[in-house]
Amino acid sequence: MTTRTPLMAGNWKMNLNHLEAIAHVQKLAFALTDKDYDAVEVAVLPPFVDLRSVQTLVDGDKLKIKYGAQDISAHDSGAYTGEISGPMLSKLKCTYVAVGHSERRQYHGESDEICNAKVKAAFRHGITPILCVGEGLDIRKAGEQVPYTLSQLDGGLEGVPADQVESIVIAYEPVWAIGTGEVATPDDAQEVCGAIRGRLAELYSQELADKVRIQYGGSVKSGNIAAIMAQPDVDGALIGGAALDADEFVKIVRFRDQ
Numbered sequence: 001m002t003t004r005t006p007l008m009a010g011n012w013k014m015n016l017n018h019l020e021a022i023a024h025v026q027k028l029a030f031a032l033t034d035k036d037y038d039a040v041e042v043a044v045l046p047p048f049v050d051l052r053s054v055q056t057l058v059d060g061d062k063l064k065i066k067y068g069a070q071d072i073s074a075h076d077s078g079a080y081t082g083e084i085s086g087p088m089l090s091k092l093k094c095t096y097v098a099v100g101h102s103e104r105r106q107y108h109g110e111s112d113e114i115c116n117a118k119v120k121a122a123f124r125h126g127i128t129p130i131l132c133v134g135e136g137l138d139i140r141k142a143g144e145q146v147p148y149t150l151s152q153l154d155g156g157l158e159g160v161p162a163d164q165v166e167s168i169v170i171a172y173e174p175v176w177a178i179g180t181g182e183v184a185t186p187d188d189a190q191e192v193c194g195a196i197r198g199r200l201a202e203l204y205s206q207e208l209a210d211k212v213r214i215q216y217g218g219s220v221k222s223g224n225i226a227a228i229m230a231q232p233d234v235d236g237a238l239i240g241g242a243a244l245d246a247d248e249f250v251k252i253v254r255f256r257d258q
């Protein structure tokens with residue numbers, strides 16, 4: 001049986017400037033111990049402008065916390081005003097990048113094709129994509145959450161070879177649960193995360209599917225994380241609001257104690 005190390009990743013969204021980022025990572029560094037890092041991989045996804053500060057802190061103090069970006073350009077360089085490229089992120093030693101977060105899909109019109117190009121751009125530069133998928137409330141009410149989410153998965157992975165996909169992270173984030181306080185039930189999370197793993201097995205192999213980490217995201221807090229993590233196909237969480245509170249984020253990392 002494959003053992004998957006849980007990944008707890010804090011997506012700061014458009015919060016914390018570079019000075020606040022330093023203070024926040026210092027708090028996490030102070031609280032987290034080797035025991036925590038042995039049990040769980042911990043990552044933060046700050047805004048682009050914070051990445052250099054976070055890198056300096058992580059490198060300088062040899063912290064075990066990982067970091068990454070919230071988006072990546074599909075292009076490697078050129079006339080793409082406002083975009084940040086894979087080479088720029090890999091130069092800053094980003095481990096992860098979120099791709100296709102529902103807020104990017106909703107407010108920036110990111111289609112599955114664009115997400116697919118971004119997944120490929122990340123792998124081209126040695127950065128692990130966290131591909132975000134998940135249905136809105138109307139789809140959930142229609143009971144179509146599984147086919148809808150799997151079609152986003154298919155689109156995001158189109159043409160991506162197995163040797164890359166085995167290291168990808170998939171984040172299942174039902175849009176209706178993001179920032180709303182309305183967390184999916186553990187059964188809701190398992191239903192879709194299990195279906196995602198099944199689809200990876202169909203597209204690639206069971207062996208590959210067993211290696212891929214699948215996160216849940218949407219109103220995760222210290223009070224609900226243990227029940228979600230008890231589900232067999234949930235391998236961590238992508239945490240928004242609760243990740244901005246260092247004490248709360250550390251409690252989530254220590255989900256086994258909750």
Ligand SMILES: O=C[C@H](O)COP(=O)(O)O
Pocket residue numbers: 011101173177178179180181217218219220238239240241242
């Ligand atoms: O990327 C994180 C998700 O959008 C979840 O955000 P939230 O924990 O604030 O609901």
